[in-house]
Amino acid sequence: MLLAILVSNSAGNILLERFNGIPSEERLHWRTFMVKLGADNLKGARNEELFVASQKSVYIVYTVLGGVCIYIVGKDEYDELALTEVMFVITSSIKDACGKSPSERLFLEKYGKICLCLDEIVWQGILENTEKERIRRLIGLKPPNPTEI
């Protein structure tokens, strides 16, 4: 299960969060934990450099993409390597939606499109689509290219 996807700006303010199967009273804890993780480790990190951590039985993979930080939390089958895969899909789709690694402003400008991308990538905690081309077509309600099935 993919427990959470969080996007914050470099100052640690949450821009977007999606939780699956985490009760609302525990969300603050996760939010704080991840933002602290970012503050401790992401300073000076290269664009899209992947970071990894584990806390009890869950895994966290996080990175910097332009002006935003992205955190993904998973457990069970979504271990660190599966999360890397998910992160790759998310970063490439966001870049696709924004045309480049987004600044915070660009990210917010393309917010609606990014929400649609995430909706195609993760559905209630399960990875659904993994190809950015396909996702781009899907968010426009276009069928995927038959060649890239």
Place this chain on the structure above:
Amino acid sequence: MAQPLVKKDDDRDDEADYSPFLGIEKGAVLQEARVFNDPQLDPRRCSQVITKLLYLLNQGETFTKVEATEVFFAVTKLFQSKDIGLRRMVYVMIKELSPSADEVIIVTSSLMKDMTSKTDMYRANAIRVLCRITDGTLLTQIERYLKQAIVDKNPVVASAALVSGIHLLQTNPEIVKRWSNEVQEAVQSRAALVQFHALALLHQIRQNDRLAVNKLVSSLTKGSVRSPLAQCLLIRYTSQVIRESANTQAGDRPFYDFLEGCLRHKAEMVIFEAARAITELNGVTTRELTPAITVLQLFLSSSKPVLRFAAVRTLNKVAMTHPMAVTNCNIDMESLISDQNRSIATLAITTLLKTGNESSVDRLMKQITNFMSDIADEFKIVVVEAIRSLCLKFPLKHRSLMNFLSNILREEGGFDYKKAIVDSIVILIRDIPEAKETGLLHLCEFIEDCEFTYLSTQILHFLGIEGPKTSDPSKYIRYIYNRVHLENATVRAAAVSTLAKFGAMVDTLKPRIFVLLRRCLFDNDDEVRDRATLYLNTLGGDGAVVQTGEDVKEFLFGSLDIPLVNLENSLKNYEPSEESFDIYSVPREVKTQPLAEKKAPGKKPTGLGAPPAGPPSTVDAYEKLLFSIPEFANFGKLFKSSAPVELTEAETEYAVNVVKHIFDGHVVFQYNCTNTIPEQLLENVTVIVDASEAEEFAEVASKPLKSLPYDSPGQTFVAFEKPEGTPAIGKFSNMLRFIVKEVDPSTGEAEDDGVEDEYQLEELEVVAADYILKVGVSNFRNAWENMGADCERIDEYGLGPRESLAEAVNAVIDLLGMQPCEGTEVVPNNSRSHTCLLSGVYIGNVKVLVRLQFGLDGPKDVAMKLAVRSEDESVSDAIHEIVASG
């Protein structure tokens, strides 16, 4: 007219500061959402408003029920628009709002229309939305379309239906299980993602059918799986099959070749998954392990931190069971100590500590010292624990390891970290005699500057035990006495006790200790002064070099041998008077029914064995307790004690439960009573039992409870004689009788005169199940066949109309009080028949096995076939009688 969401601004300098959602407010956005109701829809504007709503929701904002309903109804109007972008947003919005069951109906028809649309993308999205908001009834209506969608030629539609299936399996398993043919077909799909989702769903549908999973794995491991994700799933399912078949098959491990082959896959994810699966095989051999370790070793030097982390994490686990297999990776692992990712570095260090040999310890410690300063406490604790194990493994290295621990003890750190270090030093002192003196001195130095009261008192206590046994106990006195000057009252009191211990154990030090203790008589804290006075008066000799008597040592420092909870309660109830507190009046029985737990709804009474200070098992504890009562001592061996049965409602004045103790020829009722009224003291508490509805029972003894103060549970017993070896049953009515004395709440004193009173308790039954012990068997079929059919009795029963098959099964299990075997007490949903296997021991130590076959006869009527095998045919008959009369 459309308003641009973002203000076009030529000045790009302030780009970073500008947010298109600056000052966004929920109320305003909800107002804006009225635009959805416009007769002439503006798709662009509507999309912008939905984006704002999504932004709010994604920030953790919540809508009230009314707000959500309003937005939901407005959003449904947007189905009128043909704009594709807007439609996509509408789908997301409905999912985010997750409307309630009564609202869903508004949108169902639009979604159903989309689901049967010719446009593939409408179909896929409508499926996802419908499955998100649907309930069981709607699902049966759309099931046909979903089954079609699973095998749709468009992979997006198929994936949408399959992922829906994965979610719906949690809520409506019986419906989704009917799709297995279609899912099976989808597993063969050419589209990689469809195959991945289909495999996941198919496995979930069949996970309880071992044979089916085996077949699935066998067929897929031979063929080609298209996506790496699906390949990872297949590896996991394969390991499951290997695990389950390990006990039944001899020779080569099945599917190992497949796992080994995956180590050469082109996707790192698959390689890693296979390597991990191999390392986790039960009883894995070195030959099997080697190729997996080799690929993990390559990952250790990968440029990707995630791969390094995954590899070192797996190797760390392997090091626990096969340290030798990991030693080859030690050089790569050492380079990871300086890895920027602290999780990786910590894992590398702890792995090295597990696999390193004696000669490498010093080099390793040097590297760790540099590393410790820049990791968080939680990682430091892991390292400290690993060092502790290493020291126990190589005791000769205690000097350098102890030095390391004392150095880090001096550095900054939180309580948990410091506690982990202190615990480690204490363990090393206990286990390695040579490390004792240096270890104690390290601890002494630590308490000179320790900010944690808890740790200071623990160390002082430990010093009191170990210090006097060293070659020169006097050198510790300075550190201990410093505490009396410098610390808070708790630590000072602990220091006084420690000083006294030195005085008691080391006769030559006694005069000097007396001088120090006398100084403590002027302390400004009561407890410190009291302790000093007590020790000065009891140690004796008036400061001369004399031996302290063993009885004094035992009195001062020996264990109390009574449950501390009971002592605490008795002390609270003790009223200061001429009569001194008598420690022998403290009950030694472990508290059976704490008040707090009694009041907590749904919590089971813990019974005698639960508290940590309690005896090893409940039955042993009961047996001990009953044998200590002379009236019951000759009843023979205790056969069974029931779980406590409540005889009062929750939160009544007196809380009483009863435990039924079954002997061969007797039954003893143990009434556990608690008085919940602070203003009352109960005395001479008994239970008057009326056994007129239990003809075979005759009362032979009753043991009253002398006194029952507030919130201090006590027990009273009543014993009955019954025909030997038979399962006599009956009903007993109970009346609590006692003398109640008023207690003055201000002084806590009870009045001299009391009034006799009674309190009606609920009835109690002795049932057939009380004569059967729950004793399981590991292999029912073997046990059944070994028992043979000599004393078998088979009969059929109609159980009449029942709520469900599961309810009928549970009722029969409860009636017989036997142990369900092999998980057969669980009845799958919607089953029409079920077999349940039970095992137990009947009074007289006769083994009994029961096979129950249930079937639904008509819509609700349950019929049951009961087959009993035992070592004695009369027992088989007795089981049938229990069922026939139940």
